[in-house]
Amino acid sequence: MTEPGAGGAHPDGIASAGSAAPEGAAEGANKADLDRALTVAMSHFAADGYSATKLDAIAKEVGMSKRMLHYHFGDKKELYRRCLIRAAWGFSPPQDFLERSYAAPVEGIRRFVDALYHSMAQNPEAIRLLLRENLDPVLTPGEVTSMRSESEVILQLERLLLMGQDVGAFRPGISATDVVVLIASLCFFRTSNHTTLEEFGAINLLSPTNTEGMRRLTIDAVLTFLTSNIPDSGYESYLTHTTATPHAIHSDDDGYTKDYLSGTSIAEPLIDDIYDDDLEPSGE
CATH class of the missing domain: 1.10.357.10 (Tetracycline Repressor, domain 2)
Structure with missing residues (x-):
């Protein structure tokens, strides 16, 4: 699966091999080092959260200078974003x-x-x-x-x-x-x-x-x-992609209007939907 990337950049946000290292930087960083940096950063962000995670701690664990970490991944927020990309794309089968x-x-x-x-x-x-x-x-x-x-x-x-x-x-x-x-x-x-x-x-x-x-x-x-043998509802899918208007209002076959995002209580119509009219006690 090809992860999203731009230009000559690695899809995880790793600078391309042809990029020049910062002036005066003695150490280099190969792809394995940078992959490990993302793995370590993801572990810190996942365990401690964004605010509590320190770039110094990540750099020390990776064995890379903080300066090189900034060079390859930008600031802390960009490193976090790269980790999210890796997380989202890490579930893909081979x-x-x-x-x-x-x-x-x-x-x-x-x-x-x-x-x-x-x-x-x-x-x-x-x-x-x-x-x-x-x-x-x-x-x-x-x-x-x-x-x-x-x-x-x-x-x-x-x-x-x-x-x-x-x-x-x-x-x-x-x-x-x-x-x-x-x-x-x-x-x-x-x-x-x-x-x-x-x-x-x-x-x-x-x-x-x-x-x-x-x-x-x-x-x-x-x-x-x-x-399962559930009757065809006539819908193409249970879920739909977000539209320009994210307000979710749905009218069902019984005429109920359900507003799922406004904060309006929808308990009564939902409960009513559970029970079929045929199950109501006779004489009522």
């Missing part, structure tokens, strides 16, 4: 996997979910960093949007879904984004809530046994989601 084709769409999806689960399970610090940015944002919306790029993960998944829907193996109305959100929700929960679940439910989600159990749960959840 390129050769993305280029495979499958005769049976169900098997293709099974292997795809398996690969994506392993990619996320093996990158817990990337998940922690993304969670931090969601809960305590450092970047502006414009800076986050500039990181967005077309993902081969989504494209490959769309191909598998279309193939399965064409042969009747998968139900319509499900997009690649829906499936990725389902997978990520389970994988992010495993990282973000494992302490709470162990303390209150005595379940260690990070144990080898439960890591395997979560893998099976994620695969089966996606396959059930795709193959």
Whole structure:
């Protein structure tokens, strides 16, 4: 998968090999050193947050001068942004996997979910960093949007879904984004809530046994989601991309208007939607 980058720059923001080092800088930095710098920086940002992370500590752990760190990655905020890019793109399965084709769409999806689960399970610090940015944002919306790029993960998944829907193996109305959100929700929960679940439910989600159990749960959840006999809703997807007007107002078939972003209480119409009129007691 090709990560987003510009010009001769490394997609992670590493200066190209032809760049001149700062005048008087005795040490050089090869790609392995710079990759390690990003790995260490991500670990610090994920564990301590943006404000508490110190460039001096990162430079010392990497074995690189703070001056060289600034040269290759810019200021602290730019280094943080590069770490977020690496975190977001670190979940991609290997390129050769993305280029495979499958005769049976169900098997293709099974292997795809398996690969994506392993990619996320093996990158817990990337998940922690993304969670931090969601809960305590450092970047502006414009800076986050500039990181967005077309993902081969989504494209490959769309191909598998279309193939399965064409042969009747998968139900319509499900997009690649829906499936990725389902997978990520389970994988992010495993990282973000494992302490709470162990303390209150005595379940260690990070144990080898439960890591395997979560893998099976994620695969089966996606396959059930795709193959269940739920009637076609007429929608093309459960989720839609953000439009110019982010106000989410939806009118359902019963005439209820649900405003999900205004802060208006929507509890009553949502509860009413749960119960079918046929279940109401007779005589009322």
